[in-house]
Amino acid sequence: MAGTLLFNALREAIDEEMARDSHVCVFGEDVGQYGGSYKVTKDLYEKYGELRVLDTPIAENSFTGMAVGAAMTGLRPIVEGMNMGFLLLAFNQISNNMGMLRYTSGGNFTIPTVVRGPGGVGRQLGAEHSQRLEAYFHAVPGIKIVACSTPTNAKGLMKAAIRDNNPVLFFEHVLLYNLSEELPKGDYVCALDQADLVSEGKDLTIITYSRMRHHCIKAVQLLKDEGIDAELIDLISLKPFDMETITRSIKKTHRVIVVEECMKTGGIGAELIALITEKCFDELDARPVRLSSQDIPTPYNGNLENLTIIQPHQIVDMSQKIVRQGL
Amino acid sequence: MSKGTAMASKQTANKPSETGEHAERLSNLVSNVPADIDHETGLKLFRDMTLGRRFEDKCAEMYYRGKMFGFVHLYNGQEAVSSGVIGAMKLKHDWFCSTYRDHVHALSAGVPAREVMSELFGKETGCSKGRGGSMHLFSKEHHLLGGYAFIGEGIPVALGAAFTSRYKRDALGDSKSDSVTAAFFGDGTCNNGQFFECLNMAQLWKLPILFVVENNKWAIGMAHDRATSDPEIWRKADAFGMKGEEVDGMDVLSVRGAAERAIKRARAGEGPTLLECLTYRYRGHSLADPDELRAEQEKEFWAKRDPLKTLEKDLLEKQLVNIEELREIEKQIDEEVKDAVEFALESKEPDPTELTKYIWAD
Numbered sequence: 110m111a112g113t114l115l116f117n118a119l120r121e122a123i124d125e126e127m128a129r130d131s132h133v134c135v136f137g138e139d140v141g142q143y144g145g146s147y148k149v150t151k152d153l154y155e156k157y158g159e160l161r162v163l164d165t166p167i168a169e170n171s172f173t174g175m176a177v178g179a180a181m182t183g184l185r186p187i188v189e190g191m192n193m194g195f196l197l198l199a200f201n202q203i204s205n206n207m208g209m210l211r212y213t214s215g216g217n218f219t220i221p222t223v224v225r226g227p228g229g230v231g232r233q234l235g236a237e238h239s240q241r242l243e244a245y246f247h248a249v250p251g252i253k254i255v256a257c258s259t260p261t262n263a264k265g266l267m268k269a270a271i272r273d274n275n276p277v278l279f280f281e282h283v284l285l286y287n288l289s290e291e292l293p294k295g296d297y298v299c300a301l302d303q304a305d306l307v308s309e310g311k312d313l314t315i316i317t318y319s320r321m322r323h324h325c326i327k328a329v330q331l332l333k334d335e336g337i338d339a340e341l342i343d344l345i346s347l348k349p350f351d352m353e354t355i356t357r358s359i360k361k362t363h364r365v366i367v368v369e370e371c372m373k374t375g376g377i378g379a380e381l382i383a384l385i386t387e388k389c390f391d392e393l394d395a396r397p398v399r400l401s402s403q404d405i406p407t408p409y410n411g412n413l414e415n416l417t418i419i420q421p422h423q424i425v426d427m428s429q430k431i432v433r434q435g436l
Numbered sequence: 437m438s439k440g441t442a443m444a445s446k447q448t449a450n451k452p453s454e455t456g457e458h459a460e461r462l463s464n465l466v467s468n469v470p471a472d473i474d475h476e477t478g479l480k481l482f483r484d485m486t487l488g489r490r491f492e493d494k495c496a497e498m499y500y501r502g503k504m505f506g507f508v509h510l511y512n513g514q515e516a517v518s519s520g521v522i523g524a525m526k527l528k529h530d531w532f533c534s535t536y537r538d539h540v541h542a543l544s545a546g547v548p549a550r551e552v553m554s555e556l557f558g559k560e561t562g563c564s565k566g567r568g569g570s571m572h573l574f575s576k577e578h579h580l581l582g583g584y585a586f587i588g589e590g591i592p593v594a595l596g597a598a599f600t601s602r603y604k605r606d607a608l609g610d611s612k613s614d615s616v617t618a619a620f621f622g623d624g625t626c627n628n629g630q631f632f633e634c635l636n637m638a639q640l641w642k643l644p645i646l647f648v649v650e651n652n653k654w655a656i657g658m659a660h661d662r663a664t665s666d667p668e669i670w671r672k673a674d675a676f677g678m679k680g681e682e683v684d685g686m687d688v689l690s691v692r693g694a695a696e697r698a699i700k701r702a703r704a705g706e707g708p709t710l711l712e713c714l715t716y717r718y719r720g721h722s723l724a725d726p727d728e729l730r731a732e733q734e735k736e737f738w739a740k741r742d743p744l745k746t747l748e749k750d751l752l753e754k755q756l757v758n759i760e761e762l763r764e765i766e767k768q769i770d771e772e773v774k775d776a777v778e779f780a781l782e783s784k785e786p787d788p789t790e791l792t793k794y795i796w797a798d
Contacts, residue, residue, distance in 0.1 A: 131608055160607040166640070171592040171633035178596020181581060182531065184603060186596075201589055212794045214574035214582060215565025219797040251795050274797035 112289035118260040119149045119225075119281065122267035123187065125296065127157055130185065133271055134161045136172050137189030137226075146191045147227055147286050173199035173224070177206045181218045185271060190226030193280065194240040199224075207276040208251035223270045225279035229320055229370055230418050232284065236406035239414075241371035243347050246278055247380060254347040255301055256280040256319040260290040262345065265299030273301060280347075282320040304351035306358070310340035312432050313364035316355060316381065318344040321368045321419065328424035335425075337432050347377055355381075356389055363394040364431050370418055373401035395431045400424060457661060458653045459737050461668075461714055462684055470689035471524070471696055478747075478756040479765065481523055481688050485515040485744050486769045488540035491549060494773045495539065495556060499723050503781075504556045508570045511540040513686075513718035516743035517650050518544045520691025521618050521711075524699055531579045531601075531617040533594035536571035537650075538583030541620055547575045553776035559783035566786045567794060587621075588630035591647070594619035595634045598645035598708075616644045616702040618695075624655025626669045635710065639676040644702035646695065649712045650685065656721040657729050670712035678710055685713030686741040689750060716741075 113121070127133045134157075135150055141164035144151035154162040165172040169190070176186035190196040196203065207220050230239040243254060253275055257263035263281070270277040307322065308329055317325045322343045329339045340358050344350065359365055365385060367378035378399035385397055400419045408414055473481070492510040499508050511518065514537075522532060522544035534541040542552050547563050555562025556570050563575045571585040581597055584590030597617040604613035625631055626649060638645050649669050653660045661667050673680025679701065683694040691713055698709035716738035720727035751757045 134603065134607070158607060160603050166633070166636060168629075168633035168637070171595070171630050171637065174589060174592025174630070175596040175599055175634075175637070178533075178581065178593035178598075179600050179603070180596070181576075181593065182597045182600040184596075184600050201586060202592060205586060205589060206584075206593060210582070211797060213564060213568045213572045214576075214794075215562070215567045216794040217564065217574040217576040218582075221797075 111291070113260050113292045114286065115257075115260045115263050115281075115288045116147050116149050116286040118264040118292060119267050120151060120153070121292075122264045122271070123150065124153060124156070126268055126271040127153065127161065132183060133185045133187065134163065134179075135187045135189060136163045136165055136176055138165060138167055138191045140164060140189050145189060147283075150189070169195050169198040170202050174202040174206060176222050177202060177210065177220055180220045180222045185221045187223045187225060187271065190224065192238050193226045193228035193242050194237055196224065196226070196242065197245075203246065203252070203278070204249045208249040212251055219274050220276050221274045222276045223267075223279050224276065225267070225270075225281060227283040227286070228280045229282040229284065230402070230407050230414065233409055233411055233414060234283075235409050239407035241402065243280055244371045244376045247348060247377065251276065252348070253277045253301055254280070255345060256282075256347055258282070258285065258319055258322040258343055258345075260288055261292055262299050262305065264292055265297050266301060266345065269298040269301050272298070277301065280319060285320055299345070302346045302349060302351060304354040305343040305345050306354060307341040307343050310338040311362060312338045313366065313428055314340045314342060314355075314358040314362045315366050315368060315424065315428070316342045316344060317368040318347060318377070319370060321370050324419065324421045325368055325424060327421040328428065331421065331425045332428055335429065337428060339428060350381060350384060352384060352388060355385065359385065359389045359392050363392055365393070365397045366400060366424070366427055366431065367397070368400045368419055368424055370402055372404045373399060374404050376401050395435050398427060398431065400427055456653075456734060457667060458651070458714065459734070461682070465682060465684060468684060468690055469693050470687065471692035473689065473692070473756070475756050478751045479761060481519050481692070482747055482751065482757070482762055483765050483769065484519040484523060484544055485688060485747060486766055487543055487549065487772065488515040488518060489744060490769050490773050491539060491543060491552070491776070494777060496719070496723060498556070498777065504570070505558070506569055507536065507722045507724060508556070509537040509722045510719045511537055511717070513738065513743070514650055514652060514715045515540060516688035516691050516747070517620070517648065517685050517713045517715055520688045521620075521646065521648050521695040524692050524695040525616060525618060528577070528579055530615050531581055531594070531597040533581040533590045533597070533617065533619045534573070534583045535590060535621055536583060536585045538571065538573050542573045542575065542578075542580055542583075545575070545580045546578045547573065547580060549772055549776035550779040551575070553780040554783050557780040557783070558785070559780055560786045561779070561783040565794065588625045588628035591619050591621060591625070591630050591634045594645060595638055595643060598638065598643040599641070601644050602641065614644070614703045616646065616699050618646045618648055620648045620650060622655065623649060623651040623653065623660045623669065624658065624663065626672070627664050635673070635676045635678060635708070638708040639678045642705060642707035644705070645708045646698045646702065647708060647710045649710070650715055651712055652715050652717045654717070654721070654730065656725065659729075668712070670710055673710035678708055680710040680712070682712045682714065685715030686738070686743045686746060688743055688747050
């Protein structure tokens with residue numbers, strides 16, 4: 110059975126939405142003739158022309174701002190960050206104008222844009238290409254933040270993000286582009302604000318997102334062999350959190366671990382655990398725990414890089430401690 | 437460029453008591469072809485500039501009386517630029533993008549004085565529903581893309597509006613799509629990366645946009661000559677193969693003439709123009725600025741070139757209008773500004789239960 114690779118699932122989503130709505134366009138470095146650094150826009154240039162798949166000069170802040178202006182005047186641009194880390198250079202346009210402008214303008218303008226691209230820690234790409242920006246952008250008001258994790262949700266979420274009338278930061282993970290899966294037939298979308306209950310369990314809740322979903326799936330299997338029945342939730346939406354799904358799970362398991370690739374300080378887990386403590390304090394039988402990356406720039410050396418991010422055995426160890434010792 | 441040798445001396449200190457190179461440039465303009473106007477346009481320009489001036493004077497009064505807050509940047513002295521450029525464009529068709537000094541651009545674009553004043557008072561009836569304030573005036577109805585408070589950040593947004601115009605024509609096949617965008621910003625912005633990045637993209641893609649530099653010589657307390665390697669901003673267009681023009685920014689007919697040429701090129705698909713308007717602000721950077729660095733002699737030089745008086749003299753000399761018509765317009769404007777203040781005072785504050793309204797679109 111032929112599966113679809115994740116980057117092709119994203120490509121299908123963009124292709125279908127561009128065919129569906131002629132106002133949808135793509136801006137970015139090498140998105141056109143080159144087909145995108147990870148081939149997410151391959152051949153769309155030939156199909157839709159150079160204005161709809163616009164190769165931009167290397168000027169991240171300005172072409173991101175251009176997307177804001179284009180969105181304000183009727184287009185629905187998708188901005189590709191060749192690497193999400195490069196969007197640090199576009200932080201001002203993303204925060205001041207994508208995020209805040211609808212509010213500041215008193216509802217005069219809407220900014221239907223998607224900012225997408227490869228993020229996360231790759232394999233020995235060095236610190237600048239292995240960033241975890243989701244936490245940096247988390248406090249910006251007015252933007253939705255989504256992280257895809259499988260070919261199926263990548264396609265459905267991308268289509269939903271393009272159709273949404275708000276700016277959406279869409280995180281893809283550089284190490285997940287070659288995941289393969291058979292996609293549902295026909296036109297489908299996934300809700301941008303709903304977490305994915307990956308597997309059910311009764312002993313503890315593991316909450317994660319993006320590539321860590323796959324580390325957690327391994328850990329859940331290992332825990333099963335140890336007689337521990339873990340429930341796994343993939344957040345999908347990093348902003349806003351789907352607190353309904355999360356709360357329902359914690360009311361069942363009374364124990365929670367957040368597994369994340371971003372740094373511990375000021376991370377996604379920090380915010381999530383604060384919310385869980387506020388909303389589910391009486392339900393918890395153990396302290397809520399974060400398993401996060403180290404608070405350091407991602408090192409180049411392979412061993413050091415592995416030590417920087419969470420590995421499946423650490424998830425297993427912590428889960429056992431929490432369930433067995435009630436830590 | 438040719439001015440390079442003078443750099444060292446320019447970067448020493450703000451020179452007091454000289455009218456300076458900025459003023460000298462006015463008498464050495466490369467070309468000056470003012471617009472040819474009729475009676476109706478003459479009155480329209482006088483009306484727009486008078487509204488701009490008197491609205492801002494009223495803002496100063498209201499600020500000092502504690503009716504408006506925050507940073508308030510007034511446009512006095514620069515009226516010829518807003519009226520000259522926007523007055524030559526099609527309202528509710530072309531697009532306008534401003535900075536923190538945006539009140540008068542909004543008025544020229546047709547946003548009612550009531551809505552602008554109410555916004556400055558933070559009222560629900562303001563053009564940004566009291567959520568924006570002085571530096572963030574928006575009106576989709578009047579194609580005002582907004583006031584942008586950080587230096588340079590409005591230029592890419594304006595570029596996006598110009599891109600949409602071309603996209604609609606060339607990607608969507610709408611042959612009627614010929615809107616032009618005017619992006620206003622100051623001399624200080626012309627040392628910022630977004631300025632250069634957007635000049636490059638605009639010329640590369642032949643986008644219908646006017647980059648309108650309101651060179652008032654001062655970026656708060658930083659004199660233009662101390663901040664830039666070549667003070668003649670319009671010449672920077674050359675580096676991009678773009679049309680550049682310098683113009684007397686105290687003379688509305690000169691500004692209008694240059695704007696008309698630039699708009700014509702833009703509508704014809706011939707691309708952008710960098711228009712440098714030599715102007716001066718009569719007040720400090722904002723109402724909070726003690727304005728200690730600008731020399732009296734410099735201020736006097738520019739005060740003698742008051743754009744309102746220049747237009748009045750021109751209109752009367754050309755016998756396009758009679759003086760009674762102008763005095764009557766001033767009376768009407770005073771009424772309009774008074775009405776705007778009364779409207780703003782009587783308007784409701786935003787409903788506290790709607791604190792988070794407008795954060796998300798449906």
